[in-house]
Amino acid sequence: MTAKTVAKPPHREVNGSAEISLHDVARSYAGRNGQVQALDGLSLHVGAGEVVAVVGPSGCGKSTLLELVCGLQSPDRGTVSAGPAVLMPQRDLLLPWACALDNAALPLRIAGMGRDQARDQARPLFEALGLEGFERSRPDELSGGMRQRVAFVRTLMSGKPILALDEPFAGLDALTRQDAQAWLVDALTAQPRTVLLVTHDVEEAVVLADRVVVLSPRPGHQIAALPIALQRPRKRTDPALVALREEALIALGVDR
């Protein structure tokens, strides 16, 4: 891999767009037993307003990918260019001392808005996600599904055009997860954003995304891309969707 030369030095740039472009990206990190090559030769383009799900085996560098997109890391090789992106982690990471509405309004407070104004601005979306009546509840009084809704409102309130979702529903039970996928589809229909969704759950990827990208085992690079041209909301039992799910599983090498 080192024989490959690049004309441009590796860099990550933030531009004003809502697109994500990665070209021939390599990135390693210091693991417990030396350097771990997380990604190598990954190229990916996500258009404005597109929802792309990334699936891959454990440790294929999916979280590294999201951190590159969010500007939390820079590539060792290749280029990453993307508009402003916000991260939604797997754990909701709500601040335990703040009420649900204040957690949702956090990005506005960080941007310098006063408390009352920030609450007023966050309230419509808060209610649209079915959280009405829980404004004053502290996170430890909410169920896992509701906490994840609050975290999603917080993500949207950042006002950034790109959402980097890191297995956002992996911690939820199966029924709550289906419910969460449904409100995510509704919210994105109402407020379209560019979404890069990392998930272990192939079904989730096929239900939510416009395109499913399959990564290889570490070091991760793209080995398959499946466009999902199905109307939303999608039914899990739709034969077309089931067929696409099979196809993704085969690409992952887990088709048994």
Place this chain on the structure above:
Amino acid sequence: MRAFLLALVLLAAWQAYAKLGGIDDFLLPAPTEIATAMFDDAGLLWSDFQVTAAEVLLGILVAIFLGVACALSIHLSQTLRQTVYPLLIASQTIPIVIIAPLLVAWLGYDLAPKLAIIALVCFFPVTVTALDGLRSVDPEVRKLMRTLDASRLEVLRRVELPWALPAIFSGARIAVTVAVIAAVLAEQAGSSRGLGHLILQAIPQFETARAYAAVVILAAFAVVLFSLLTAAERLALPWAHRSQVEGERS
């Protein structure tokens, strides 16, 4: 309730040893003698207690303020962390009795040297716990704050400081117990009032029971302050208390 029973058993054992063990009253007074002294010298003890209590309360406030300020500056500046922090740790090994007379010589016989000594002894547990609290923030939360474009100051204000509050309360609770000892040392280094001074006077006068009565009052005072801080924390930080309970359950 169980603590009360244990205290009763220990008191009974003490009483039996002091009365039947053949030990001199001037070395170890029996609990009943201490109680008598407390009753007989109530006026004296009360007026000296007021002096010491004021020193302890003010000293703790100064210590918490200094401790948090120290922790914040060490937390925010890598240079300070590398230069000042090791010195702070080393400073804690200096026996306070060595420098107490020096502080008295500098600051006089009034409140100032007592506050300085109490603050010197007590700010360190607050600094260490506050610093640990500030640094214990979940790294994932730091990443999240970065993608929300939070400045260093915003991270400190919205995340790190509230995150560190339970630790700061723990530091304050440790500080309370050592503050009482520090106040006695400070008074013995140079003072004409306070329970430390009373103890220093009582021993050569063979009023050992009175000195023990002063110690009992100081211990009770520390326990009350400790409990008040615990109650204040539960009121002020209900979220921290609740997650602790959950942690114990799981």
